Amino acid sequence: MPISAISSFPLPFSPLRGFGVARVLESKNPDYKKGDLIWxxxxxxEYSLIAEKEALFKIQHTDVPLSYYTGILGMPGLTAFAGFYEICSPKKGEYVFISAASGAVGQLVGQFAKLMGCYVVGSAGSKEKVDLLKNKFGFDGAFNYKEENDLDAALKRFFPEGIDIYFEHVGGKMLDAVLVNMRDHGRIAVCGMISQYNLDKPEGIHNLMCIVYKRIHIKGFAVFDYFDLYPKFLDVVLPYIRQGKIVYVEDIAEGLESGPAALVGLFSGRNVGKQVVVVSHE
Amino acid sequence: MPISAISSFPLPFSPLRGFGVARVLESKNPDYKKGDLIWxxxxxxEYSLIAEKEALFKIQHTDVPLSYYTGILGMPGLTAFAGFYEICSPKKGEYVFISAASGAVGQLVGQFAKLMGCYVVGSAGSKEKVDLLKNKFGFDGAFNYKEENDLDAALKRFFPEGIDIYFEHVGGKMLDAVLVNMRDHGRIAVCGMISQYNLDKPEGIHNLMCIVYKRIHIKGFAVFDYFDLYPKFLDVVLPYIRQGKIVYVEDIAEGLESGPAALVGLFSGRNVGKQVVVVSHE
Known part of the structure; x- marks a missing residue:
């Protein structure tokens, strides 16, 4: 321990921070005693000092892999849960599109949407990921955005009647293409815009007038505002995992020294599934 | 009759349509009898045939100018009411910015916001309009966007602590500047984007990543979805008008022949207040 998930907030002169799983060695907070597992x-x-103001949860259920608490049972899982059920107001039979759909959040949003009876299509950046979406996660369709010259045409192919819900992870050209394919009263949950983070100047989005014409609802959100939903989320998701109704794919890198390459790999889309770094098997 | 408001939806080979006030000369619908006033x-x-599927409301209160039913008591008024109270979730003390603020909708949104105890600033396109916002409608501040080289700097001058609510009428560069000045959990009600309608290609908006960082909520809306609120709206607004707590400014053009110039004037911002065309004083 800890197993660190790749989602870092760098602070000057200190190790990168991320969501991880760890065992308590010592605690001055009476809620945590030696031996407790936390995420x-x-x-x-290898050894972390965790201040009280940090996000911290005790792990109660250990019949699933502990690494799941960096992903499907941790921050990305709760992100998918809050984003889909609280922001998207989904209804049975609706048309759902997810970008970066094979990531930790996307794969779960897609499975939630399928369990609700929605039609679900995802985009990803390799054949391997597209196959995963269709064959492992049960998406109705998936495409490799790198192989599409015209994203608008690709979306029209999968959504001839338009999109009700877009779960946004990438921004830029994809968002612009999605906007013209949204249906009236469509909802866009903005979880991230990874295509834009490292640009000197973000791309211009030209189709925002669709927001007016189609009365579109767009909402940015962060999991930090939804931590109170965590117990409810576990009640929903743990049974699905145990029954095999929800599956989960991780991309596991071994050793703390593999962390930097794993982080850089996120931006080129090298990882397949949730990127996890095993710091110690204990 | 009718007095036609300038908000047209052109149909081929038929007169332009808009929101107007008229007196019933003949009706096959038993709900409307000869002599009734409608909007x-x-x-x-001069004479209109109105199909049942069109938006139509009987005028019950005639102690206010009938032309008000093309504006503050009609479609723009209900737009302001629904947009502000239903979309913006306003709270006392919040910072509110309105673009195209001297128009029929903007002037009313600003007054609703002041009545709620918000800090309100508007933008407009002439000194005359800016003076109107400050001196007639009681805005806390107003500026002429045509005289600002740097809209971001202008917004920071009026909103050093950022914007909670943006009532959007214009789009383009103004929206881009507003996004970086929004506060966390800010709300943007998108009523229109008039700066973009006549461009071959709409301007690119570059600051949408703020939606994620600040968990911003953006919602496009159309008054057509809120007609059921009309009775409640009248109950709120009519007393305010009678008590002088809400004021209203119209720009009245005389005669149907003045209609085309009045319409074109909207796009250059020539009108001051709600543009109305008097077709007949009856």
Whole structure:
């Protein structure tokens, strides 16, 4: 321990921070005793000092892999749950599109949507990921955005009647193409815009007038505002995992020294499934 | 009659349609009898045939100018009411910015916001309009966007602590500047984007990543979805008008022949207040 998930908030002169799983060695907080398993904000290091203000949850259920608490049962899982059920107001039979759909959040949003009876299509950046979406996660369709010259045409192919719900992870050209394919009263949950983070100047989005014409609802959100939903989320998701109704794919890198390459790999889309770094098997 | 408001939806080979006030001369619908006053979708013509599917409301209160039913007591008024109270979730003390603020909708949104105890600033396109916002409608501040080289700097001058609510009428560069000045959990009600309608290609908006960072909520809306609120709206607004707590400014053009110039004037911002065309004083 800890197993660190790749989602870092760098602070100057300190190890990168990310969501990880760890065992308590010592605690001055009476709620945590030696030996307890926790997940929350840990450092990219073998031993972490965790301040009380950090996100921290005690792990109660250990019949699933502990690494799941960096993903499907941790921050990305709760992100998918809050984003889909609280922001998207989904209804049975609706048309759902998810970008970066094979990531930790996307794969779960798609499975939630399928369980609700929606039609679900995802985009990803390799054949391997597209196959995963269709064959492992049960999406109705999936495409490799790198192989599409015209994203608008690709979306029209999969959504001839338009999109009710877009779960946004990438921004840029994809968002612009989605806007013209949204249906009236469509909802866009903005979880991230990874295509834009490292640009000197973000791309211009030209189709925002669709927001007026189609009365579209767009909402940015962060999991930090939804931590109170965590118990309810576990009640829903743990049974699905145990029954095999929801599956989960991780991309596991071994050793703290593999962390930097794993982080850089996220931006080129090298990882397949949730990127996890095993710091210690204990 | 009718008095036609300038908000047209052109149909081929028929007069322009807009919201107007008229007196019933003949009706096959038992709900409307000869002599009744109505407001709703009328033609730019002296005599209109109104189909049942059109928006149509009977005028019950005639102690206010009838032209008000093309504006503050009609479609723009209900737009302001639904947009502000239903979309913006306003709270006392919040920071509110309104673009195209001297128009029929903007002037009313600003007054609703002041009545709620918000800090309100509007933008407009002439000194005359800016003076109107500050001196007639009681805005806390107003500026002429045509005189600002740097809209971001202008917004920071008026909103050093950021914007909670943006009532959007214009789009383009103004929206881009507003996004970076929004506060966390800010709300943007998108009523229109008039700066973009006549461009071959709409301007690119570059600051949408703020939606994620600040968990911003953006919602496009159309008054057509809120007609059921009309009775409640009248109950709120009519007393305010009678007590002088809400004021209203119209720009009245005389005669049907003045209609085309009045319509074109909207796009250059020539009108001050709600543009109305008097077709007949009856």
């Amino acid at each position: 929350g904000t840990t450092g990219w290091e | 709703g979708t009328t033609g730019w013509e």
